[in-house]
Amino acid sequence: MMRNQVRLNCGVNLPIIGLGTFSYQIDPKAIESAVHMAINMGYRHFDTATIYGSEAAVGRAISAAILDKTVAREDIFLTSKVWGSDHHDPVSALNQTLRKLGVEYIDMYLVHWPLKLKPWACYPVPKEGDFEKVLDLERTWAGMEKCLDLGLCRCIGLSNFSTNKVESILEFASIPPAVNQVEMHPMWRQRKIREFCGEHKIHVSAYSPLGGPGNAWGSTAVIQSPVIQSIALKHKATPAQVALQWGLWKGSSVIVKSFNEHRLKENIGALDLKLDDEDYLEIEKLEERKILRGEYFVNDTTSPYKTIQDLWDGEI
Numbered sequence: 240m241m242r243n244q245v246r247l248n249c250g251v252n253l254p255i256i257g258l259g260t261f262s263y264q265i266d267p268k269a270i271e272s273a274v275h276m277a278i279n280m281g282y283r284h285f286d287t288a289t290i291y292g293s294e295a296a297v298g299r300a301i302s303a304a305i306l307d308k309t310v311a312r313e314d315i316f317l318t319s320k321v322w323g324s325d326h327h328d329p330v331s332a333l334n335q336t337l338r339k340l341g342v343e344y345i346d347m348y349l350v351h352w353p354l355k356l357k358p359w360a361c362y363p364v365p366k367e368g369d370f371e372k373v374l375d376l377e378r379t380w381a382g383m384e385k386c387l388d389l390g391l392c393r394c395i396g397l398s399n400f401s402t403n404k405v406e407s408i409l410e411f412a413s414i415p416p417a418v419n420q421v422e423m424h425p426m427w428r429q430r431k432i433r434e435f436c437g438e439h440k441i442h443v444s445a446y447s448p449l450g451g452p453g454n455a456w457g458s459t460a461v462i463q464s465p466v467i468q469s470i471a472l473k474h475k476a477t478p479a480q481v482a483l484q485w486g487l488w489k490g491s492s493v494i495v496k497s498f499n500e501h502r503l504k505e506n507i508g509a510l511d512l513k514l515d516d517e518d519y520l521e522i523e524k525l526e527e528r529k530i531l532r533g534e535y536f537v538n539d540t541t542s543p544y545k546t547i548q549d550l551w552d553g554e555i
Contacts, residue, residue, distance in 0.1 A: 243510060245492060247417040248440045249394040251346060254316050255487055256507060257284030259446060259496035260293040267296040273498035274300035278309055280507055286446075286494045288320035288351055289336060290363055298340035318347040320398055321383070323356035323365070326375075329382035333391045348392040349420055350379060352399045354536055354543075370541040376404070377411045384414050396420065399533070402435045403552040409439060420444040420494070424461050425485050425522045427529050431554060433489065445486045448493040449479050450530055458530045466525060470518045483509035485522055529555050
């Protein structure tokens with residue numbers, strides 16, 4: 240299994256393919272069943288978040304697998320994320336996450352977005368009065384470091400942070416982030432953030448590595464791309480496998496989201512696919528466009544981000 244893992248700067252091994260558990264219509268039974276199937280297929284990384292509402296279902300499936308000795312707790316890598324409404328107290332938020340998951344620690348705790356919200360704003364799309372004017376990422380990160388000191392998690396990191404924002408964290412962090420989890424796929428290649436994070440030994444983990452085709456906000460542009468489809472045909476693979484293998488080739492781990500047994504098998508099959516140099520060159524020519532843009536975190540009155548460029552520091 241070691242060849243399918245990457246060593247993080249915190250000394251922990253991260254499985255390079257993970258299962259995301261976000262779903263607009265939260266169906267705990269479907270999530271539980273998908274995690275159960277995924278464990279049996281060899282998935283060992285499970286990605287959740289406070290805001291997903293999937294922590295309890297993920298925890299039940301993992302507990303059942305540990306109980307029937309399919310896996311041990313140390314075989315599983317669990318990631319969760321602190322929402323903006325909990326930036327004032329990441330320790331309490333993580334304790335709540337641990338209760339929901341039914342575990343004593345998680346492996347990775349991420350700051351979900353560089354955004355501090357009022358304590359009551361625990362829903363995905365903030366309203367105008369929900370934003371804290373002062374971002375204070377230094378205080379948030381101190382809370383994340385405390386989670387680590389208390390042994391509530393094994394690593395801490397970021398999600399949806401631009402190069403500038405990762406750089407600002409490094410200016411005051413006692414413990415650097417181990418991961419920056421960002422949207423990344425053949426049509427949003429994240430060259431700048433990958434190069435910067437590479438220089439600072441921060442691992443880039445790709446969410447929506449297929450462009451999020453099953454999500455309300457997602458796009459089928461990646462898997463329907465004629466370039467991706469012709470490469471898939473050439474290798475007797477699927478477009479999804481080509482897109483995932485591209486991400487793995489870039490040195491990233493990939494977080495795929497499917498609750499469908501056939502697609503779960505197809506996605507993990509990407510580990511066995513070998514592409515040619517010319518395939519990668521063709522992918523590099525694809526037009527780029529970010530799909531999950533976070534417009535709902537931007538307004539010109541109460542948000543610290545007045546424009547979409549402020550949120551992404553021009554990287555969009």
